[in-house]
Amino acid sequence: MPQLHVLNLTCEDRPGIVAAVTTELAALGANITESSQFWDRASNRFFMRLAVEGDDGLTIAHIEHALKPSIERFGLRTGVIDAHRRPKVVIMVSKFDHAMLHLLYQIKVGWLNAEVVAIVSNHEESRITAEREDIAYHCWPVRKDNKAEQEQKLLDLVRETGADLVILARYMQVLSDDLSNRLFGKVINIHHSFLPSFKGARPYHQAFERGVKLIGATAHYVTPDLDEGPIIEQETERVTHAMSAEDFVATGRDIESRVLARAVKLHLERRIMLNGNKTIVFSS
Numbered sequence: 001m002p003q004l005h006v007l008n009l010t011c012e013d014r015p016g017i018v019a020a021v022t023t024e025l026a027a028l029g030a031n032i033t034e035s036s037q038f039w040d041r042a043s044n045r046f047f048m049r050l051a052v053e054g055d056d057g058l059t060i061a062h063i064e065h066a067l068k069p070s071i072e073r074f075g076l077r078t079g080v081i082d083a084h085r086r087p088k089v090v091i092m093v094s095k096f097d098h099a100m101l102h103l104l105y106q107i108k109v110g111w112l113n114a115e116v117v118a119i120v121s122n123h124e125e126s127r128i129t130a131e132r133e134d135i136a137y138h139c140w141p142v143r144k145d146n147k148a149e150q151e152q153k154l155l156d157l158v159r160e161t162g163a164d165l166v167i168l169a170r171y172m173q174v175l176s177d178d179l180s181n182r183l184f185g186k187v188i189n190i191h192h193s194f195l196p197s198f199k200g201a202r203p204y205h206q207a208f209e210r211g212v213k214l215i216g217a218t219a220h221y222v223t224p225d226l227d228e229g230p231i232i233e234q235e236t237e238r239v240t241h242a243m244s245a246e247d248f249v250a251t252g253r254d255i256e257s258r259v260l261a262r263a264v265k266l267h268l269e270r271r272i273m274l275n276g277n278k279t280i281v282f283s284s
């Protein structure tokens, strides 16, 4: 079966990067099936994503070895994954399970290529879903006096399962600075507002009180600063004066679910590259 790998690379921009990299891949007999690139003029940084198909003997090590000349010449930072490998994810949820259920459905129908290795919650509400789906469930209530202990359990779980991504699917606890930094780039949160508006808890009620005409949801990487992480995906929907805050909540559920699932798919397909506190998204 032909091997399919995804390659992300970045370096300071200068002429010759694409020619050099594609020549090295061609020498491996690899075929580039998709190519995306971006030059950030402000930082003079170059970013590229390549989908590379090769014969059944092609490995990540072969690709990394072939790119060594360009890595040295241009100072490339590279990431290579086997696109046939099924990424492992941990889903974290509190009481509202709509975004988690949507992820499980999108995995079930094959739209999202991922294996849920565990569901973690600070409440018992979703245990029945996990048992139905035959997924390990960890209920770790968080209080001020046990936060560090509970967060260490999450770090251990990520290490033991080899999870590639932690998804905060309406998990309503603020992760500590240490945990956020240690897992930076591996934790995606869905915030139930159109950031940067209405950060924090109860954004729909904030929006209702403000009298907005649009509400939305934002998927972002988690950083120590609440709701300030690099934005991956957003969507909005019109609301009216006749709608209550509860109507906002109901309208927002589907937006949150769609936005989070799209962000997770983009991440697992290595279509997102971090650029400072922003993201570059190489959509399909």
Ligand SMILES: Nc1nc2c(c(=O)[nH]1)N[C@@H](CN(C=O)c1ccc(C(=O)N[C@@H](CCC(=O)O)C(=O)O)cc1)CN2
Residues within 6 Å of the ligand: 168, 171, 172, 173, 174, 175, 176, 177, 180, 189, 190, 191, 192, 200, 201, 222, 223, 224, 225, 226, 227, 228, 229
């Ligand atoms: N380090 C971070 N942790 C988390 C982030 C983040 O951006 N950085 N996002 C949140 C999710 N979230 C909004 O999207 C959010 C969650 C919780 C709160 C909050 O104020 N929680 C209270 C407790 C609430 C409760 O127990 O129900 C608190 O932690 O004191 C605000 C926003 C996930 N974590």
